[in-house]
Amino acid sequence: GDSVTQMEGPVTLSEEAFLTINCTYTATGYPSLFWYVQYPGEGLQLLLKATKADDKGSNKGFEATYRKETTSFHLEKGSVQVSDSAVYFCALRREAGTALIFGKGTTLSVSS
Amino acid sequence: DGGITQSPKYLFRKEGQNVTLSCEQNLNHDAMYWYRQDPGQGLRLIYYSQIVNDFQKGDIAEGYSVSREKKESFPLTVTSAQKNPTAFYLCASSSPFLGETQYFGPGTRLLVL
Numbered sequence: 645g646d647s648v649t650q651m652e653g654p655v656t657l658s659e660e661a662f663l664t665i666n667c668t669y670t671a672t673g674y675p676s677l678f679w680y681v682q683y684p685g686e687g688l689q690l691l692l693k694a695t696k697a698d699d700k701g702s703n704k705g706f707e708a709t710y711r712k713e714t715t716s717f718h719l720e721k722g723s724v725q726v727s728d729s730a731v732y733f734c735a736l737r738r739e740a741g742t743a744l745i746f747g748k749g750t751t752l753s754v755s756s
Numbered sequence: 757d758g759g760i761t762q763s764p765k766y767l768f769r770k771e772g773q774n775v776t777l778s779c780e781q782n783l784n785h786d787a788m789y790w791y792r793q794d795p796g797q798g799l800r801l802i803y804y805s806q807i808v809n810d811f812q813k814g815d816i817a818e819g820y821s822v823s824r825e826k827k828e829s830f831p832l833t834v835t836s837a838q839k840n841p842t843a844f845y846l847c848a849s850s851s852p853f854l855g856e857t858q859y860f861g862p863g864t865r866l867l868v869l
Contacts, residue, residue: 676856687762687846687860688799733798740856741806743789743814744848748798 646671650734650747657724657754665719665750667708667734675736677701677710677717678744682731691719691732724754759783760861762847767866769834769841777832777864779847786851788830789858792816793844802845805830834866842868 651666669675676695680688692701694710694717701708706721717734734747760781769775779788787806791799801814805824819838824830830849834841844865848858 678857680860685863687760687862688848690857690859693857737856740852741787743801743804744799744858746791746798746800748796 646675646736646738646745648734648736648745648747650732650750652748653751655750655752657752659726659754659756660723661754663719663721663724663728663752665732665734665752667717667719667747669715669717669734669736671715671736671738671745673738674712675738677708678735678737679706679708679717679719680733680735680746682733682749684730688733724752726754726756728752729754760847760849760859762845762861762864764864765862767864768869769866770869772836774833774835775866777834777845777847777866779830779832779861781828781830781847781849781859781861783849783851783859784827785849785859786827787849787856788824789848789850790814790820790822790830790832791846791848793846793863799846802832841866 647670678693679691681691692703694701697712699710731749733749735744763778789804790802803822805811821833847861850858
């Protein structure tokens with residue numbers, strides 16, 4: 645079945661460091677891909693998305709490119725801040741009208 | 757403000773008791789979803805509904821029930837048959853007219869006494 649695999653955390657970085665969180669997926673067809681962020685005790689917020697191969701999603705300095713050849717959607721940010729500390733979830737949706745399939749989440753901790 | 761509300765924020769369940777978690781949205785979205793979040797396990801789908809008066813089981817529906825009598829409401833009942841209900845429950849909604857992006861509520865944390 646369809647699945648999403650994320651790198652295990654926690655990821656611990658200093659402020660202004662470069663961030664990469666790896667995400668790969670298994671799915672038939674052409675799924676849409678998403679990154680969500682969850683701050684402590686809260687629900688999930690959409691961070692960015694991409695709906696077709698080679699699309700780049702971006703928001704708040706975060707970027708991810710939909711790579712069909714490597715079935716990947718890695719999240720990157722050039723300079724992290726303490727306020728970026730949260731849990732990040734990669735997810736896919738195989739087709740319209742279906743639910744999301746999530747990875748297990750990666751905890752990011754940024755220190756000043 | 758448009759959005760999704762979940763109540764209560766914390767809920768305590770006694771052994772053998774059924775409890776109902778509320779989810780309301782004023783986004784005029786057709787589809788609604790319930791997910792369960794456990795530490796280190798990501799989110800797993802319990803039930804989803806694409807239109808009023810219709811819903812489908814997700815991956816972990818056993819011990820749960822839902823109803824969808826109104827477009828804006830999708831309550832989840834955790835029954836006594838759910839033996840391990842302690843978790844964080846998240847409700848979401850989406851619309852085909854908005855790219856089907858799912859928007860999430862703030863969640864309800866269910867604890868067993």
